[in-house]
Amino acid sequence: MADIYKLIHPVKYFNDYISREVRPDGREFHEQRNIKLNVNSIKSADASAVVKCGNTTVVCGIKLELATPKAEEPDFGFVVTNIELPPLCSSKYRPGPPSDNAQVTSNLVSDIIINSKCIDLKDLCIASDKLAWVLYCDMVCMDNDGSLVDACLIALMASLKTLTLPTVTYDSETEEIAVDTSVRSKLNVHGLPVATSFAMNTQEQRNIILADPSSYEEDMCGGLGANLIICYNKGFICGSQKFGGSNLSTECERKAHKIAKERAQIVEEVINVCLKNYENDTNNQ
Amino acid sequence: MVSENTDLKDFKLRPMKCECNYLSKSDGSAILSQGHTVSLVSVNGPLDVKMQSQSIEKATLEVLFSSKGGKPTVGDRYKEHVIRQTCETAILGSLYPRTGITVTIQELEDQGGFLACCINCSCLALLNAGLAMRHTFAAVSCAIDESGNIQLDPARDQLDTARANMTFVFDSREKSLVTGFTEGSYSEDAYSEAVERCRAASHLVFAFYKEIVSKYSNVIG
Numbered sequence: 001m002a003d004i005y006k007l008i009h010p011v012k013y014f015n016d017y018i019s020r021e022v023r024p025d026g027r028e029f030h031e032q033r034n035i036k037l038n039v040n041s042i043k044s045a046d047a048s049a050v051v052k053c054g055n056t057t058v059v060c061g062i063k064l065e066l067a068t069p070k071a072e073e074p075d076f077g078f079v080v081t082n083i084e085l086p087p088l089c090s091s092k093y094r095p096g097p098p099s100d101n102a103q104v105t106s107n108l109v110s111d112i113i114i115n116s117k118c119i120d121l122k123d124l125c126i127a128s129d130k131l132a133w134v135l136y137c138d139m140v141c142m143d144n145d146g147s148l149v150d151a152c153l154i155a156l157m158a159s160l161k162t163l164t165l166p167t168v169t170y171d172s173e174t175e176e177i178a179v180d181t182s183v184r185s186k187l188n189v190h191g192l193p194v195a196t197s198f199a200m201n202t203q204e205q206r207n208i209i210l211a212d213p214s215s216y217e218e219d220m221c222g223g224l225g226a227n228l229i230i231c232y233n234k235g236f237i238c239g240s241q242k243f244g245g246s247n248l249s250t251e252c253e254r255k256a257h258k259i260a261k262e263r264a265q266i267v268e269e270v271i272n273v274c275l276k277n278y279e280n281d282t283n284n285q
Numbered sequence: 286m287v288s289e290n291t292d293l294k295d296f297k298l299r300p301m302k303c304e305c306n307y308l309s310k311s312d313g314s315a316i317l318s319q320g321h322t323v324s325l326v327s328v329n330g331p332l333d334v335k336m337q338s339q340s341i342e343k344a345t346l347e348v349l350f351s352s353k354g355g356k357p358t359v360g361d362r363y364k365e366h367v368i369r370q371t372c373e374t375a376i377l378g379s380l381y382p383r384t385g386i387t388v389t390i391q392e393l394e395d396q397g398g399f400l401a402c403c404i405n406c407s408c409l410a411l412l413n414a415g416l417a418m419r420h421t422f423a424a425v426s427c428a429i430d431e432s433g434n435i436q437l438d439p440a441r442d443q444l445d446t447a448r449a450n451m452t453f454v455f456d457s458r459e460k461s462l463v464t465g466f467t468e469g470s471y472s473e474d475a476y477s478e479a480v481e482r483c484r485a486a487s488h489l490v491f492a493f494y495k496e497i498v499s500k501y502s503n504v505i506g
Contacts, residue, residue, distance in 0.1 A: 100366065226370060237467075239468075240451075244464070250480070
């Protein structure tokens with residue numbers, strides 16, 4: 001019965017739940033979905049992670065390459081992020097060149113990495129103007145059930161935290177490059193940016209925000225890409241983007257900041273525990 | 286955190302100049318300059334769209350952004366996304382089901398606060414095209430420098446030295462936040478202060494819209 005009701009009166013079905021202070025999947029407004037994280041799952045990548053936030057699944061792999069730095073920034077390496085949204089992850093996507101949504105998400109994630117300054121690009125430089133590391137961070141979404149940016153960022157940060165760089169010696173006279181993969185050093189990651197998405201809805205003059213929305217909730221609150229995304233790093237905001245959806249009141253904004261701050265701590269703990277377990281496992285082997 | 290000499294002086298935005306009906310062949314067009322930043326927007330619609338992108342509920346909004354260089358980049362897609370989401374909340378799309386509305390933006394000069402200029406120019410072009418809207422919208426940008434001062438509507442040189450820069454879009458009815466996007470990192474207090482400053486300054490933009498509309502409308506003047 002409920003299924004038919006949902007099809008015939010999609011908006012009323014959703015609003016009936018919201019007016020009773022509960023979401024269609026049984027969560028409360030501020031409640032987030034469970035996070036499952038696994039690091040170094042792909043052995044052929046230099047670092048990788050798989051994350052599941054509810055049903056949203058993202059796999060991230062990092063590949064290292066050597067390149068010559070740009071002439072205008074001779075002391076900087078590169079971090080190249082790319083997000084793939086194949087037709088596999090949702091019926092909204094078609095095969096072919098990256099959709100607008102994939103490009104926008106890519107841009108959002110790379111902006112967060114730059115704005116939070118969690119990676120000093122100078123650390124990636126080996127010899128000024130001659131040699132630097134390029135981190136190709138590829139994220140593939142397996143299942144898109146909303147809050148894509150959050151999941152992508154968790155996967156990316158967990159991978160970056162496990163990444164080790166091989167020692168490279170560069171001879172400036174002969175221009176010879178020697179890579180020693182047996183001696184590896186950890187990449188310096190400053191802080192841990194965590195993004196939290198919200199869907200926004202207005203009912204009878206009342207502003208409502210739903211933390212960590214599923215794709216159904218996103219559809220009901222403005223459609224694809226209409227979200228409020230707040231990103232925290234070390235207690236500072238390093239990105240706050242609001243697109244579409246209902247207009248936001250000051251009070252809701254404050255609430256969203258509070259939830260985002262709490263979630264940042266939880267996610268940080270999840271990542272740290274996962275990394276600790278992984279390190280223990282590798283030491284025992 | 287904010288120095289004392291900032292009360293009224295800071296509520297000044299860079300001078301705005303606008304000309305509507307700049308293009309003869311589009312349904313609505315506007316060219317807007319904010320300081321040295323200039324953008325040109327043309328609006329066409331409601332018109333026919335492809336079957337697959339038709340929606341039976343509302344008009345399909347298409348935003349095309351062309352940069353000065355002409356080569357499309359990922360950053361341009363992001364700008365299109367920002368402008369589309371903003372316009373979509375404002376346009377009463379349900380009045381034009383199964384049709385399409387195209388908003389084309391041409392970058393002419395970027396000297397800081399470019400996206401804010403594009404959004405304001407889009408609003409003027411939509412008004413000029415005579416499309417039904419829920420509300421108008423005004424974008425105001427600001428920059429926070431190293432010492433925590435908030436500078437409204439910064440120019441290019443101020444942006445380069447800023448610690449964070451933010452752009453907010455407000456609606457004309459309740460002055461609530463329609464769109465917001467930020468760069469750099471900052472504290473919560475700085476954020477809420479910046480929102481309030483920009484909200485107050487949005488009055489100037491709405492007043493400017495009124496002035497332009499009364500200039501171009503001969504009947505309601």
